[in-house]
Amino acid sequence: MLVSAAALVLASGAFTAYTWLTFRAAMVEQLSVQARIIAFNSASALLFNDPVSAQKTLGALGASPSIVDAAIYDNGGGVFARYWRGRKSLIKAFPQISKSQTEAHWYTHGELSLARRIEPQGKPLGVVLIRCELGELTTRLEGYAAITAAVLAACLGAAVLISAGVHRSVSVPVIRLAETARLVSRDKNYSLRAAATGSRDELDFLIQSFNGMLEEIQQRDASLQKAHDELERRVEERTGLLHAANKELEAFSYSVSHDLRAPLRHISGFSKILAEENRDQLNADGRHYLARIEEGARNMGRLVDDLLSMGRISRQEVVRRPADLNLLWQEAWERLQPEFEGRKIEWRIGALPAAECDPGLIKLVFTNLLSNAVKYTRRRECAVIEAGQITVDGEDVIFVRDNGAGFDQKYAHKLFGVFQRLHREEDFEGAGVGLATVQRIIHKHGGRIWAEGKVECGAAFFFTLVPRKPSRPKPANSVSS
Amino acid sequence: MTRSTFPFRSLLGISAVLVLSISAVLAHASSPNEYDVKAAYLYNFGLFVQWPAAPEPDAAFTICVFGVDPFGKVLDRTLAGQSIGSQSTIPRRISNPQDALGCRILFVSSSEENNVKQFLSSLGKTAVLTVSDMPQFLDRGGMIQFMVVNNRVRFEVNLAAARRAGLTLSSQLVKLAVTVETSLPPEK
Numbered sequence: 323m324l325v326s327a328a329a330l331v332l333a334s335g336a337f338t339a340y341t342w343l344t345f346r347a348a349m350v351e352q353l354s355v356q357a358r359i360i361a362f363n364s365a366s367a368l369l370f371n372d373p374v375s376a377q378k379t380l381g382a383l384g385a386s387p388s389i390v391d392a393a394i395y396d397n398g399g400g401v402f403a404r405y406w407r408g409r410k411s412l413i414k415a416f417p418q419i420s421k422s423q424t425e426a427h428w429y430t431h432g433e434l435s436l437a438r439r440i441e442p443q444g445k446p447l448g449v450v451l452i453r454c455e456l457g458e459l460t461t462r463l464e465g466y467a468a469i470t471a472a473v474l475a476a477c478l479g480a481a482v483l484i485s486a487g488v489h490r491s492v493s494v495p496v497i498r499l500a501e502t503a504r505l506v507s508r509d510k511n512y513s514l515r516a517a518a519t520g521s522r523d524e525l526d527f528l529i530q531s532f533n534g535m536l537e538e539i540q541q542r543d544a545s546l547q548k549a550h551d552e553l554e555r556r557v558e559e560r561t562g563l564l565h566a567a568n569k570e571l572e573a574f575s576y577s578v579s580h581d582l583r584a585p586l587r588h589i590s591g592f593s594k595i596l597a598e599e600n601r602d603q604l605n606a607d608g609r610h611y612l613a614r615i616e617e618g619a620r621n622m623g624r625l626v627d628d629l630l631s632m633g634r635i636s637r638q639e640v641v642r643r644p645a646d647l648n649l650l651w652q653e654a655w656e657r658l659q660p661e662f663e664g665r666k667i668e669w670r671i672g673a674l675p676a677a678e679c680d681p682g683l684i685k686l687v688f689t690n691l692l693s694n695a696v697k698y699t700r701r702r703e704c705a706v707i708e709a710g711q712i713t714v715d716g717e718d719v720i721f722v723r724d725n726g727a728g729f730d731q732k733y734a735h736k737l738f739g740v741f742q743r744l745h746r747e748e749d750f751e752g753a754g755v756g757l758a759t760v761q762r763i764i765h766k767h768g769g770r771i772w773a774e775g776k777v778e779c780g781a782a783f784f785f786t787l788v789p790r791k792p793s794r795p796k797p798a799n800s801v802s803s
Numbered sequence: 804m805t806r807s808t809f810p811f812r813s814l815l816g817i818s819a820v821l822v823l824s825i826s827a828v829l830a831h832a833s834s835p836n837e838y839d840v841k842a843a844y845l846y847n848f849g850l851f852v853q854w855p856a857a858p859e860p861d862a863a864f865t866i867c868v869f870g871v872d873p874f875g876k877v878l879d880r881t882l883a884g885q886s887i888g889s890q891s892t893i894p895r896r897i898s899n900p901q902d903a904l905g906c907r908i909l910f911v912s913s914s915e916e917n918n919v920k921q922f923l924s925s926l927g928k929t930a931v932l933t934v935s936d937m938p939q940f941l942d943r944g945g946m947i948q949f950m951v952v953n954n955r956v957r958f959e960v961n962l963a964a965a966r967r968a969g970l971t972l973s974s975q976l977v978k979l980a981v982t983v984e985t986s987l988p989p990e991k
Contacts, residue, residue, distance in 0.1 A: 362975075363975065365975065366847075366850075366851055366973070366975035366976055366978070366979055367979060369847040369850065370844060370847060370957075370958075370976075370979045371840075371955065371956075372957075372979045375978055375979050442850070443850065
């Protein structure tokens with residue numbers, strides 16, 4: 323707007339100035355021609371000293387109404403002849419023309435004066451001076467200025483109207499659209515909408531597309547949120563169900579184990595009485611059967627005890643306090659000493675760390691792992707049992723390793739299941755509850771446990787006591803483009 | 804009178820600047836003489852008259868005085884260093900009518916008044932501008948005749964006489980003439 327106004331003003335100014343300059347140049351040219359004619363026609367008059375003739379020559383200027391007065395000077399500077407219109411001529415001074423020029427002009431008080439040397443064939447005879455008023459120039463310039471001003475005003479008016487129209491129909495909606503986009507991006511509020519222009523143009527199409535995009539985003543957001551909520555709800559529901567089922571299962575297994583004890587006591591009690599009081603009435607087979615019954619009852623009692631113990635551990639809260647793992651290992655070792663008395667075992671026990679843990683439970687872990695190691699190395703001439711601490715990926719890992727019967731690595735996942743056994747009862751007795759208990763304790767501490775083994779080459783158990791630290795973010799699966 | 808002296812003085816000045824020292828100009832300017840003016844006019848006529856093509860273009864432009872010379876050194880001073888077109892002007896005094904053939908402008912002195920008519924007719928159609936200040940010069944076949952009006956040197960012209968000699972007088976010159984004769988004097 324300002325630019326176009328400036329451009330218009332400049333153009334008008336330039337036009338007026340150009341007109342003024344060309345018109346002045348034309349005036350000068352016209353006057354110059356007249357001066358030449360006068361100079362030519364008055365040369366002889368000057369040469370033959372005939373002012374009357376010169377006067378007549380000057381009188382011809384009467385045809386030009388803008389010429390105010392004129393004069394011919396001789397070389398001495400005196401006025402040789404003169405002409406004037408209306409008021410008496412005001413010409414007095416002899417006009418000065420610089421030596422290099424034959425003609426000069428100048429402006430004074432709205433008048434243009436032009437002086438020209440009279441020098442036929444290069445012989446200076448005098449000077450002719452003509453003055454004309456610039457009234458015509460002024461009048462014409464005023465006319466031009468008026469027209470220019472009118473055109474300028476009209477153009478500016480039109481420009482203002484157009485600009486206002488453009489502003490209303492383009493600038494304002496674009497600014498509003500940009501503001502909406504800014505708010506949306508700043509507040510992540512996709513419920514905002516850009517105001518429509520109401521006209522059916524590209525801008526309106528743009529705004530509607532923008533709004534459509536926001537609508538789409540909002541809908542996707544909503545459905546995503548809905549799916550998320552649904553998932554959350556279902557997870558919660560399932561967790562609750564699982565929890566309840568778990569509790570129920572624990573209660574069930576506890577009560578079953580508990581209730582199994584009474585009939586078991588009967589079986590074991592009465593089979594003992596039978597063995598003592600009716601021993602003589604039984605033949606060898608009968609005594610053998612009875613012995614099997616007693617053994618079965620004993621096994622079942624141990625099983626029930628283990629189950630009850632595991633159930634207890636499951637319900638028990640972990641109470642962490644600082645503990646020396648070396649000491650816990652030592653206590654477990656001493657407690658199991660009767661089991662490996664007389665056997666040849668090479669102990670390789672490294673330094674174990676101090677840790678925040680439930681000492682009673684961890685002692686139970688060591689007891690179970692040590693018991694297993696002793697049990698499965700029973701057939702070794704020279705058993706080797708190791709324990710210690712290693713660091714794997716920055717994590718403190720405690721291990722117990724033996725050179726016993728080992729296991730097939732492909733069944734490793736079954737090791738920690740309740741009643742899951744990889745060896746026959748005849749080879750190595752056990753209920754299949756020990757490792758399950760160990761796993762529960764480790765999990766309750768937030769740690770992990772895993773095993774490595776090979777048939778007849780020994781087994782190794784590893785565990786940690788604290789949750790794994792969030793590992794350094796792995797380089798994201800790069801989507802190569 | 805004061806006004807009339809200006810062109811005279813200026814004309815003298817021009818020649819003086821070219822020929823003489825400034826003091827000499829001023830000395831002459833202070834006492835304007837009728838023949839000073841006439842000498843200048845003789846030269847000026849050359850500027851406004853057209854002669855038929857000269858047989859020798861490079862020859863000097865000769866201004867002659869026939870009879871008793873009324874100019875004296877004035878004419879020499881006036882013409883010295885001047886030129887008309889590309890020809891430099893030189894003065895020449897002649898006493899023999901035959902010598903007039905080499906002249907462009909011929910001033911006939913009043914001393915020849917008695918036989919001027921015969922002299923002029925002897926020139927025939929020779930391209931010579933004849934000038935004199937004797938009375939009835941035009942009536943006797945002359946082309947330009949000086950006269951003094953209101954103490955000012957003026958002149959009359961006879962266009963017919965000039966035309967007969969093949970000369971063309973510029974309108975710029977003719978317009979200054981006091982009277983313009985357009986017919987030849989009757990042959991007697």
